[in-house]
Amino acid sequence: MIIIIGAEKGGVGKSQVAFNLAAYIATQQKVSDGKKKRPARVMLVDTDTQRTSSKWGALRDANSPLPFRVMEKIANPAPEIVQLAEDYDAVVVDVGARDYAGLADLARIADLWIAPTRVGQGDLMSSLEMATALNTVHSKHKRGHIPLCFLVNAVPGAWNSTEGQDAIEALEGALPTGKVLKSTIRDRRVWRDAHKLGRHIFEMPPATREKAEDEFLTAIAEAFEAYPQS
Amino acid sequence: MSKKIRPNLGLSANKDGNAMMKALEDGARATTAPLAMNAMASKEATPETSLGGALSAAALKVGEVYDMPLSMLARSDNNARVFYNPGEVEEMAESLASNGQEIPVVGYVKDGSVVVVDGQKRFNACALGKIPSLKVLIRAAPGSAADEYEASRRINEDRSTQTAFDDAVRWQELLERGAYASQDDLAARLKKSKASISKTLGLNRIPGPLRRMMADHPQTSTLAVAYEISAIFSNLDDSNAEQLEAIAEEIIKTVIKKGLGREQTIELVRSKMQGPKTRVRGDSVQVKFGNHKGAIKVVASRGEFTMNFRGLSEDEIEDLKRRVESVLAGQLTM
Numbered sequence: 001m002i003i004i005i006g007a008e009k010g011g012v013g014k015s016q017v018a019f020n021l022a023a024y025i026a027t028q029q030k031v032s033d034g035k036k037k038r039p040a041r042v043m044l045v046d047t048d049t050q051r052t053s054s055k056w057g058a059l060r061d062a063n064s065p066l067p068f069r070v071m072e073k074i075a076n077p078a079p080e081i082v083q084l085a086e087d088y089d090a091v092v093v094d095v096g097a098r099d100y101a102g103l104a105d106l107a108r109i110a111d112l113w114i115a116p117t118r119v120g121q122g123d124l125m126s127s128l129e130m131a132t133a134l135n136t137v138h139s140k141h142k143r144g145h146i147p148l149c150f151l152v153n154a155v156p157g158a159w160n161s162t163e164g165q166d167a168i169e170a171l172e173g174a175l176p177t178g179k180v181l182k183s184t185i186r187d188r189r190v191w192r193d194a195h196k197l198g199r200h201i202f203e204m205p206p207a208t209r210e211k212a213e214d215e216f217l218t219a220i221a222e223a224f225e226a227y228p229q230s
Numbered sequence: 231m232s233k234k235i236r237p238n239l240g241l242s243a244n245k246d247g248n249a250m251m252k253a254l255e256d257g258a259r260a261t262t263a264p265l266a267m268n269a270m271a272s273k274e275a276t277p278e279t280s281l282g283g284a285l286s287a288a289a290l291k292v293g294e295v296y297d298m299p300l301s302m303l304a305r306s307d308n309n310a311r312v313f314y315n316p317g318e319v320e321e322m323a324e325s326l327a328s329n330g331q332e333i334p335v336v337g338y339v340k341d342g343s344v345v346v347v348d349g350q351k352r353f354n355a356c357a358l359g360k361i362p363s364l365k366v367l368i369r370a371a372p373g374s375a376a377d378e379y380e381a382s383r384r385i386n387e388d389r390s391t392q393t394a395f396d397d398a399v400r401w402q403e404l405l406e407r408g409a410y411a412s413q414d415d416l417a418a419r420l421k422k423s424k425a426s427i428s429k430t431l432g433l434n435r436i437p438g439p440l441r442r443m444m445a446d447h448p449q450t451s452t453l454a455v456a457y458e459i460s461a462i463f464s465n466l467d468d469s470n471a472e473q474l475e476a477i478a479e480e481i482i483k484t485v486i487k488k489g490l491g492r493e494q495t496i497e498l499v500r501s502k503m504q505g506p507k508t509r510v511r512g513d514s515v516q517v518k519f520g521n522h523k524g525a526i527k528v529v530a531s532r533g534e535f536t537m538n539f540r541g542l543s544e545d546e547i548e549d550l551k552r553r554v555e556s557v558l559a560g561q562l563t564m
Contacts, residue, residue, distance in 0.1 A: 001242075025239065025241065029241055031241050031242060032242070064448075072319075089241050089242075090241055196491065196492070217236065217237055218237075221239075224239045228240070229239075229240055229241070229242070
C-alpha cells in the first residue's frame with residue numbers, strides 16, 4: 001500500500017504525519033503472511049528536499065533503531081516507490097513542495113493521499129490549489145479517482161478555539177475534489193518534544209502523549225475509512 | 231479517558247503492482263528506472279547473465295571476493311542499523327565514485343542472491359550513485375536471524391560515532407597542548423558554533439567517574455542532556471564536592487532509567503538542587519449546613535481562609551450566600 005503524505009506548502013506537518021504514521025503501522029499493525037501474522041514492514045520514503053523525515057530519526061539514540069526503514073528519493077521517485085510497494089506492506093511517502101507534474105505522478109500511484117494543512121489562510125489556499133491541480137488527473141489513477149483527503153493539523157490549542165472547525169468548513173465549501181477529515185490534530189507540545197528526541201509519539205510518556213495520540217489515530221482511522229482498501 | 235483508539239488499517243500484501251506500474255507508464259512523463267530499482271528487484275535478477283554468464287550465486291565460494299552487479303545483491307532484514315544518515319550515504323557515494331571501493335562488503339548466498347550483512351551503507355551509496363557493482367566477500371550463511379543481527383550489531387557498535395564526552399576531553403587536551411589557539415579557533419576549524427564548543431567543554435566540570443558513567447549511556451551522552459547535568463558543578467568547591475557528586479549520580483541514574491530528555495533533566499536538576507520542599511499544611515475544621523458536611527480550611531502562613539461545600543441545591547446555595555454576606559456585612563459595620 002502506498003500512502004502519500006503530501007502538500008505543497010511547507011510547515012504544515014507532512015513529516016510529522018509521515019514519520020508517526022510509519023511508526024504506527026510498523027509497531028501496531030499486523031499482516032497475514034500465510035497462516036501467521038507478522039508485524040507490517042514499512043518504508044518511509046522522503047522525497048522532500050528539506051529532508052525533515054530523514055533527519056527526524058537521526059536525532060534518536062544510536063541504540064534504538066527505528067521500527068521502519070527510511071530512504072531518500074528526491075528526483076522522480078514514483079517508479080521506485082511502486083517497486084518498494086512490492087517488498088513492503090506500507091510505503092509512506094513524505095512529499096515536499098514540487099511541481100504539479102511531480103505531484104500528478106505520485107497521485108497516480110497513491111492508495112491513500114493525506115494532505116495536511118494548517119488553519120492559516122495561506123495554508124488553506126495552497127490546499128485548494130493543489131486539489132484543483134490533482135482534480136485534472138483523476139483519470140490517470142488506477143481506480144479512476146485519487147483517494148485524497150485533507151487533514152487540518154496544528155490547530156491552535158485553546159479549548160475554545162474554533163479555528164479547526166472554521167478551516168474544515170472553509171475547505172469543504174471550496175474544494176473541487178477530495179474529502180476533508182472531521183478529526184483535527186491540535187498543536188501540542190508533545191509533537192515538538194518527540195521531534196527533539198527523534199522519537200515517534202508512541203514512544204513518549206503515556207501521560208503526555210495521550211491526547212495527541214488519540215487525535216492522530218482518530219484522524220488516521222477516518223482517512224482509511226474514507227477510502228477503504230479492499 | 232475514552233477507550234484507547236487502535237484503528238486497524240486493514241493492510242494487506244500488495245497485489246496490484248502491475249496496475250500501479252501501468253498507471254505510471256500511462257503518464258505523460260517518461261520514467262526511467264533508477265539504479266536502485268535494480269537492487270530492489272533482486273528476485274528477478276538472472277545471475278547467469280549478469281556478468282556475461284560468468285557468475286551464478288550457487289557457484290560463489292565462501293572466503294572469496296567477487297565483483298558483483300547490484301542486481302544480485304539483496305538487503306538484509308537483520309541489520310542492526312536501520313536508519314542511515316542521508317548525508318553520510320551521499321559522502322560515501324562520492325567517495326566510492328572517486329576512489330573506488332577499497333574494502334569489500336560482506337554477504338552470504340540466499341535464494342540465488344547475496345544478502346549484504348556488512349556494508350549496507352556502501353550498498354545504499356551504490357544505489358544512489360552510478361556504480362554498477364560492488365566487491366563482496368562471501369561468508370557462510372548465519373545460523374539464525376538472531377546470529378546475523380547480533381553480528382551486525384557488534385560491527386556497528388565498533389563504529390559508533392564519538393559522544394560529546396569524547397569531544398570534551400579531547401578538545402580540552404588539544405587546547406592545553408596548543409594545537410588550537412583558542413576556543414574560537416577550534417570552533418572555526420570544526421565549523422561548529424562557539425556556543426556549542428563552550429557547552430561541550432563545560433562537560434569537563436563533571437568529575438571523571440561520573441563522566442565515564444554518562445558517556446557509556448546514549449541518553450546521558452548527548453550534549454543537550456549532559457550539559458544540563460554539568461550545570462550542577464558550576465558552583466563547585468571543596469566543601470560541597472561530595473554532596474554535588476551524590477546528587478549528580480542520582481540524577482544520572484534517573485535520566486538513564488526513565489529516558490529523560492533535556493527539558494525533563496533541567497526540571498530534575500532544579501528540583502534536586504532545591505532540596506526537599508516543606509509542604510504548607512492548613513488547618514481544617516468540619517462544619518455542617520443543613521444536612522451537608524463541609525469544611526473550613528485556614529492556612530495562616532498564607533493568610534488563606536476557604537469554606538467548601540459540595541452537593542448543595544440552588545436554594546441552599548442562595549441561602550448560604552445570603553447568610554455569609556449578612557454575617558460579613560454585620561462584621562464590616564462593627
